Amino acid sequence: GDSVTQTEGPVTVSESESLIINCTYSATSIAYPNLFWYVRYPGEGLQLLLKVITAGQKGSSRGFEATYNKETTSFHLQKASVQESDSAVYYCALGEVNTGNYKYVFGAGTRLKVIA
Amino acid sequence: EAAVTQSPRNKVAVTGGKVTLSCNQTNNHNNMYWYRQDTGHGLRLIHYSYGAGSTEKGDIPDGYKASRPSQENFSLILELATPSQTSVYFCASGDWGGQNTLYFGAGTRLSVL
Numbered sequence: 327g328d329s330v331t332q333t334e335g336p337v338t339v340s341e342s343e344s345l346i347i348n349c350t351y352s353a354t355s356i357a358y359p360n361l362f363w364y365v366r367y368p369g370e371g372l373q374l375l376l377k378v379i380t381a382g383q384k385g386s387s388r389g390f391e392a393t394y395n396k397e398t399t400s401f402h403l404q405k406a407s408v409q410e411s412d413s414a415v416y417y418c419a420l421g422e423v424n425t426g427n428y429k430y431v432f433g434a435g436t437r438l439k440v441i442a
Numbered sequence: 443e444a445a446v447t448q449s450p451r452n453k454v455a456v457t458g459g460k461v462t463l464s465c466n467q468t469n470n471h472n473n474m475y476w477y478r479q480d481t482g483h484g485l486r487l488i489h490y491s492y493g494a495g496s497t498e499k500g501d502i503p504d505g506y507k508a509s510r511p512s513q514e515n516f517s518l519i520l521e522l523a524t525p526s527q528t529s530v531y532f533c534a535s536g537d538w539g540g541q542n543t544l545y546f547g548a549g550t551r552l553s554v555l
Binding site: 360370419431 | 446448473484485534549
């Protein structure tokens with residue numbers, strides 16, 4: 327079946343340092359799934375951070391960016407300079423139409439802690 | 443602003459008891475979902491619904507039932523709760539074919555003792 331694998335947390339980064347959270351996917355039923363990053367801040371539900379639906383394209387939001395790489399089946403999340411407010415859990419996910427429905431597959435989540 | 447509200451936020455239940463988790467959305471989305479999140483696992487789909495009156499089994503439906511009495515409300519029911527159902531549960535709404543984005547509630551932390 328389909329799967330998403332991402333960096334195992336927790337990840338601790340100092341403020342103003344760069345960040346990369348790795349994400350690779352396996353989609354057996356469709357060649358080019360939609361790819362998402364969701365974020366969950368403490369006490370809140372998951373919210374969409376960014377998404378890319380076309381292979382080769384880059385998505386960006388709030389200083390984060392991720393590029394849809396179909397050759398390496400990857401969608402790594404990067405930020406050049408993190409802030410304490412970026413401390414959260416980040417989820418990589420793929421979405422695809424499957425048996426007539428739109429189905430999502432989530433990674434296990436990566437907890438990020440940014441320290442001053 | 444899209445909104446999904448879950449209740450209760452925290453619940454302690456006894457083994458063998460009945461638990462109902464409720465979810466309300468004001469997004470007017472047709473699709474609603476129940477997931478559970480356990481350490482080391484991604485969100486796993488329990489049940490979902492295409493609209494009022496419909497419920498479908500997800501990837502891990504055993505031990506759970508669902509109810510969608512209206513467009514806005516979607517409940518998850520544990521008839522006989524077990525300690526293995528201790529988890530964090532998330533409800534979400536969404537419409538595919540459009541933005542294909544899920545909108546999540548804040549989660550319910552359930553402990554079954």
